[in-house]
Amino acid sequence: MFKTAFYLLLTCIAAIETTAQSFKSLPSIEQKMVDRGLVDIQKMDPDISVELKYSTTDNFIGRDVYGELTRAYLQPEMAKRLAKASALLKKAKPGYRLLVYDAARPNSAQYDLWNALDHLKIPARSKTQYVADPKIGSNHNFGCAIDLTVTDEKGIPLDMGTKFDFFGPLAYPRSEQEMLKKGKLTAKQIENRQLLRKVMTQGGFKVNTTEWWHFDGMSKAQARAKYGMIP
Numbered sequence: 001m002f003k004t005a006f007y008l009l010l011t012c013i014a015a016i017e018t019t020a021q022s023f024k025s026l027p028s029i030e031q032k033m034v035d036r037g038l039v040d041i042q043k044m045d046p047d048i049s050v051e052l053k054y055s056t057t058d059n060f061i062g063r064d065v066y067g068e069l070t071r072a073y074l075q076p077e078m079a080k081r082l083a084k085a086s087a088l089l090k091k092a093k094p095g096y097r098l099l100v101y102d103a104a105r106p107n108s109a110q111y112d113l114w115n116a117l118d119h120l121k122i123p124a125r126s127k128t129q130y131v132a133d134p135k136i137g138s139n140h141n142f143g144c145a146i147d148l149t150v151t152d153e154k155g156i157p158l159d160m161g162t163k164f165d166f167f168g169p170l171a172y173p174r175s176e177q178e179m180l181k182k183g184k185l186t187a188k189q190i191e192n193r194q195l196l197r198k199v200m201t202q203g204g205f206k207v208n209t210t211e212w213w214h215f216d217g218m219s220k221a222q223a224r225a226k227y228g229m230i231p
């Protein structure tokens with residue numbers, strides 16, 4: 001009798017906790033993405049790791065721009081392509097995983113990023129060298145771009161020759177052979193980038209010529225026409 005009552009009580013507590021969790025509100029920028037039908041990429045493929053750099057201070061501005069947002073979202077079609085790239089990576093290199101640094105970014109967060117550049121005392125005319133003008137938007141603002149790397153079987157990011165958001169030719173895929181000749185990049189670092197590029201292009205993404213970590217699912221004009229900007 002007491003035992004039955006005790007179990008009933010435990011069941012009630014569990015039910016209350018579940019209800020409380022489902023009512024817990026999402027951070028507002030996350031809610032905007034959910035409302036527009038974007039999907040949490042880890043729900044599509046739980047083997048993909050996520051560490052949103054703009055939700056930490058470990059980024060080139062040294063400021064947390066995303067606040068409570070810690071999950072990565074993409075347009076559903078883009079998330080499917082990413083899951084394909086993730087499957088291809090697991091097949092080619094068992095134990096290796098994709099590690100996402102940034103994905104969909106609402107335009108309001110693009111403004112926050114743009115304004116945060118002022119802390120670096122970057123002159124207004126040079127700001128677009130670092131961040132896309134929020135009035136025009138970045139492909140991230142349409143949920144069609146992703147920044148990522150690859151981790152090894154111990155979960156350690158592969159050596160790509162530069163950190164994420166390093167600005168300069170050392171990060172340019174188009175300058176790799178030149179950097180190799182000058183001894184600034186090693187063959188292994190280029191091979192690591194090629195592994196990322198191979199699975200991402202086979203998954204359906206396009207390579208960026210100046211950022212080894214950035215991939216686009218379509219052009220910005222196509223993304224604007226198809227999805228519109230996340231406000």
Ligand SMILES: [Zn+2]
Nearest residue numbers: 145146147214
């Ligand atoms: Zn990017």
